[in-house]
Amino acid sequence: MSGPSDFQPSNPALKWIERRLPIFGLIHSSFVAYPTPRNLNYWWTFGAILSMMLALQILTGVILAMHYTPHADLAFKSVELIVRDVNYGWLLRNMHACGASMFFFAVYIHMFRGLYYGSYKEPREVLWILGVIIYLLMMATGFMGYVLPWGQMSFWGATVITNLFSAVPYFGESIVTLLWGGYSVGNPTLNRFFSLHYLLPFVIAGVVVLHIWALHVAGQNNPAGVEAKTEKDTVPFTPHATIKDAFGVSCFLIFFAWFIFYMPNYLGDADNYIPANPGVTPAHIVPEWYYLPFYAILRSIPNKLAGVACMFGAIIVLAFLPWLDNARTRSSKYRPLAKQFFWIFVVVCILLGYLGSQPPEGIYVIAGRILTVCYFAYFLIVLPLLARIETPRPVPNSIADDVLAKSKGRAATAASVMLALVVAGGLFAGSTQNAKAEEGGDTPPAQSWSFSGPFGKYDRGSLQRGLKVYKEVCSACHGLNYIAFRNLADAGGPGYSEAQAAALAAEYKIKDGPNDQGEMFERPGRPADYFPAPFPNEQAARVANGGAAPPDLSLITKARSYKRGFPQFVIDFFTQYQEQGPDYVDAVLQGFEDKAPAGVTIPEGSYYNKYFPGHAIKMPKPLSDGQVTFDDGSPATVKQYAHDVTTFLMWAAEPRMEERKRIGMQVFFFLVIFAILMYFTKRKVWADAH
Amino acid sequence: MTTASSADHPTRRDFLFVATGAAAVVGAAATVWPLVAQMNPDAATIAAGAPIQVDLTPIAEGQDIKVFWRGKPIYISHRTKKQIEEAQKVPLSSLPDPQPDSARVKAGHDQWLVVIGICTHLGCIPIAHEGNYDGFFCPCHGSQYDSSGRIRQGPAPANLPVPPYAFLTDTKIQIG
Numbered sequence: 068m069s070g071p072s073d074f075q076p077s078n079p080a081l082k083w084i085e086r087r088l089p090i091f092g093l094i095h096s097s098f099v100a101y102p103t104p105r106n107l108n109y110w111w112t113f114g115a116i117l118s119m120m121l122a123l124q125i126l127t128g129v130i131l132a133m134h135y136t137p138h139a140d141l142a143f144k145s146v147e148l149i150v151r152d153v154n155y156g157w158l159l160r161n162m163h164a165c166g167a168s169m170f171f172f173a174v175y176i177h178m179f180r181g182l183y184y185g186s187y188k189e190p191r192e193v194l195w196i197l198g199v200i201i202y203l204l205m206m207a208t209g210f211m212g213y214v215l216p217w218g219q220m221s222f223w224g225a226t227v228i229t230n231l232f233s234a235v236p237y238f239g240e241s242i243v244t245l246l247w248g249g250y251s252v253g254n255p256t257l258n259r260f261f262s263l264h265y266l267l268p269f270v271i272a273g274v275v276v277l278h279i280w281a282l283h284v285a286g287q288n289n290p291a292g293v294e295a296k297t298e299k300d301t302v303p304f305t306p307h308a309t310i311k312d313a314f315g316v317s318c319f320l321i322f323f324a325w326f327i328f329y330m331p332n333y334l335g336d337a338d339n340y341i342p343a344n345p346g347v348t349p350a351h352i353v354p355e356w357y358y359l360p361f362y363a364i365l366r367s368i369p370n371k372l373a374g375v376a377c378m379f380g381a382i383i384v385l386a387f388l389p390w391l392d393n394a395r396t397r398s399s400k401y402r403p404l405a406k407q408f409f410w411i412f413v414v415v416c417i418l419l420g421y422l423g424s425q426p427p428e429g430i431y432v433i434a435g436r437i438l439t440v441c442y443f444a445y446f447l448i449v450l451p452l453l454a455r456i457e458t459p460r461p462v463p464n465s466i467a468d469d470v471l472a473k474s475k476g477r478a479a480t481a482a483s484v485m486l487a488l489v490v491a492g493g494l495f496a497g498s499t500q501n502a503k504a505e506e507g508g509d510t511p512p513a514q515s516w517s518f519s520g521p522f523g524k525y526d527r528g529s530l531q532r533g534l535k536v537y538k539e540v541c542s543a544c545h546g547l548n549y550i551a552f553r554n555l556a557d558a559g560g561p562g563y564s565e566a567q568a569a570a571l572a573a574e575y576k577i578k579d580g581p582n583d584q585g586e587m588f589e590r591p592g593r594p595a596d597y598f599p600a601p602f603p604n605e606q607a608a609r610v611a612n613g614g615a616a617p618p619d620l621s622l623i624t625k626a627r628s629y630k631r632g633f634p635q636f637v638i639d640f641f642t643q644y645q646e647q648g649p650d651y652v653d654a655v656l657q658g659f660e661d662k663a664p665a666g667v668t669i670p671e672g673s674y675y676n677k678y679f680p681g682h683a684i685k686m687p688k689p690l691s692d693g694q695v696t697f698d699d700g701s702p703a704t705v706k707q708y709a710h711d712v713t714t715f716l717m718w719a720a721e722p723r724m725e726e727r728k729r730i731g732m733q734v735f736f737f738l739v740i741f742a743i744l745m746y747f748t749k750r751k752v753w754a755d756a757h
Numbered sequence: 758m759t760t761a762s763s764a765d766h767p768t769r770r771d772f773l774f775v776a777t778g779a780a781a782v783v784g785a786a787a788t789v790w791p792l793v794a795q796m797n798p799d800a801a802t803i804a805a806g807a808p809i810q811v812d813l814t815p816i817a818e819g820q821d822i823k824v825f826w827r828g829k830p831i832y833i834s835h836r837t838k839k840q841i842e843e844a845q846k847v848p849l850s851s852l853p854d855p856q857p858d859s860a861r862v863k864a865g866h867d868q869w870l871v872v873i874g875i876c877t878h879l880g881c882i883p884i885a886h887e888g889n890y891d892g893f894f895c896p897c898h899g900s901q902y903d904s905s906g907r908i909r910q911g912p913a914p915a916n917l918p919v920p921p922y923a924f925l926t927d928t929k930i931q932i933g
């Protein structure tokens with residue numbers, strides 16, 4: 068279809084180039100004149116959406132690499148500095164991190180669409196297999212990208228996933244060592260993952276070119292599943308498909324922006340805000356949501372090698388789909404049985420994803436096994452069998468006939484299916500949070516925070532009081548590593564002037580040096596200095612605190628969470644609730660009780676806390692009424708202290724939040740208007756085509 | 758894109774296309790902004806570029822030290838009588854970048870020359886106390902600066918720049 072084109076540019080300069088390199092003809096025949104079936108629905112816009120996402124991921128990724136440091140000691144910090152200090156760094160990081168999820172979300176829709184409409188069938192087998200290769204590459208890229216921030220989940224995810232290869236007979240251990248570049252996951256691993264994470268997207272881009280090439284040779288499939296025969300069946304790619312795709316993209320961007328600006332951590336894991344610690348494994352290792360179905364398959368097989376084989380098999384089986392399903396009819400629209408089984412399969416995948424996020428115990432294991440059988444049965448039994456026994460309904464003679472016969476209700480169904488998918492996606496994604504099991508701590512009561520919601524702002528008074536509580540109480544044991552004194556004067560912060568921040572800095576003694584004599588010395592703090600740590604190193608902190616090092620508080624409100632449960636996490640997606648961290652911190656500060664309730668034994672050197680997981684906390688009750696006096700007359704109560712210091716710590720964890728929400732509102736306003744304009748433009752362009 | 762030629766509402770159709778196109782351009786421009794702005798120095802780098810204070814007491818006459826401010830080497834020279842005299846005597850007309858010595862030091866502190874030690878040719882660091890003018894000599898392409906840091910010979914087009922600084926006391930300066 069994209070054969071040599073007779074297109075000739077009229078501009079003489081372009082003509083000159085065209086004669087030597089027929090690039091304009093190529094572009095014209097592939098993206099302008101290219102005939103596209105006129106009955107494509109919006110599921111087909113996901114190809115364009117994916118192209119955009121790949122470009123966006125590469126662009127933001129290249130930029131982030133300018134600021135990121137791939138070193139085990141510095142990676143976590145460099146990511147925090149990107150978010151805090153780099154101009155729009157928070158935006159770029161959110162775009163890239165949420166972008167990965169959006170990329171997978173879109174690719175799953177794209178794949179299910181291909182599955183439903185039989186887009187893998189003759190003559191599109193190679194097209195489909197290239198797609199499976201892209202998907203595999205995406206999984207590898209996404210996994211290595213998740214390792215780069217070097218948080219707890221990064222580290223332990225890397226450990227678990229690389230250990231999958233140890234299941235390989237004979238060579239397993241050698242392969243794993245080769246991947247690690249050491250005796251365990253460490254700095255060499257991080258370095259090579261960074262290198263590969265930078266490389267693979269370009270490989271993906273290359274395979275995408277092949278994918279599109281193959282697409283343009285075979286032509287696009289369409290909902291009717293009949294090939295285009297005459298001129299009447301198709302419309303030129305530009306403007307028709309271009310505009311329609313652009314409208315699809317603009318709608319997708321609204322969905323994407325919801326995450327970037329309002330729910331940046333909804334799809335992430337709180338544990339990844341804790342720096343990697345090779346000595347402590349998080350209670351539940353959960354991969355990113357887009358791997359969960361395969362993770363569930365892995366865990367439901369009780370044999371290591373068989374589990375790994377099944378997990379990879381679950382993806383590889385896709386490549387054989389064109390030969391497993393040899394029914395003549397392409398589109399499931401005309402296959403009454405295949406259609407039902409397709410939807411059952413979708414549900415199976417979502418349920419497997421849910422199970423992947425649950426602890427592997429009891430009923431979950433059994434359910435996981437049943438669903439794993441269902442997953443494979445769909446490909447290996449159902450599809451081959453259906454090809455023999457199913458009587459399909461008659462397909463339309465041509466695409467033009469299909470368009471004529473189309474019922475008016477199509478848009479409405481598409482919209483409702485879209486909505487259902489968004490809800491299901493949210494549900495599926497949110498289920499990851501379920502895995503954050505609370506090992507026996509009460510659910511913290513939801514508080515009202517000034518900074519919640521789309522218009523949330525930090526309460527300046529509360530921030531200033533919170534800083535006072537931190538300085539007078541918490542700072543004795545807890546550091547605030549990522550906050551510099553200058554930050555106190557930043558916009559969207561506690562609202563101090565630069566002079567006040569400098570004066571506050573000068574109250575501190577900062578270790579500096581070496582001087583010309585080669586000696587370290589102490590000097591008064593400057594605005595550029597960071598809050599000094601209370602202990603010189605982790606060991607000292609440990610010894611001074613009964614064996615448990617008090618965690619740094621800069622990120623504590625993001626690094627702590629608690630189980631929201633179903634259906635709460637779905638509602639959270641719409642209400643933008645993401646204050647689990649502050650709620651938890653506030654609750655723990657108030658959750659101390661002098662006497663443990665009957666039946667609960669608290670070990671020596673620990674204290675009873677209602678909300679702490681397991682109830683036995685090493686930190687003694689830090690706050691009591693009257694301990695800190697406020698100048699503004701706020702009550703000197705533990706409740707007030709807890710609220711203020713939590714607000715302050717939320718700001719410490721995300722000093723750019725006000726900027727994020729403010730820009731988010733502008734972006735939303737723009738995107739909605741743009742999508743409306745695109746919609747009407749699309750209608751105008753297509754007016755002649757229907 | 759298609760030009761409006763359909764019979765009904767040609768103007769409305771045009772307006773829609775123009776509005777959509779304009780919105781797309783605005784959106785693209787607004788997207789490019791943060792992608793470029795991120796290349797500017799980040800907040801930590803800017804904060805680290807705050808003014809520094811330098812104690813002059815250890816620098817004996819005829820000696821100089823090099824300190825770093827914003828990643829740039831700053832030469833602080835304690836000039837000798839001879840150097841000061843030479844710097845003041847040179848006829849301005851003979852200089853490629855004419856500037857009196859008095860404009861390059863602080864009044865009453867003639868003995869202190871503070872210059873950014875980056876050759877104005879292509880950025881190498883000139884060596885102090887070398888060359889024919891009792892000043893600086895750049896080894897890269899042979900530029901020569903005098904005891905006031907002014908260009909005298911070689912490819913460099915301009916004098917060594919004087920950073921913003923002030924005397925806090927007679928023996929202490931603040932650069933920046």
Ligand code: FES
Nearest residue numbers: 876878879895898
């Ligand atoms: S850089 Fe100094 S002379 Fe060229």
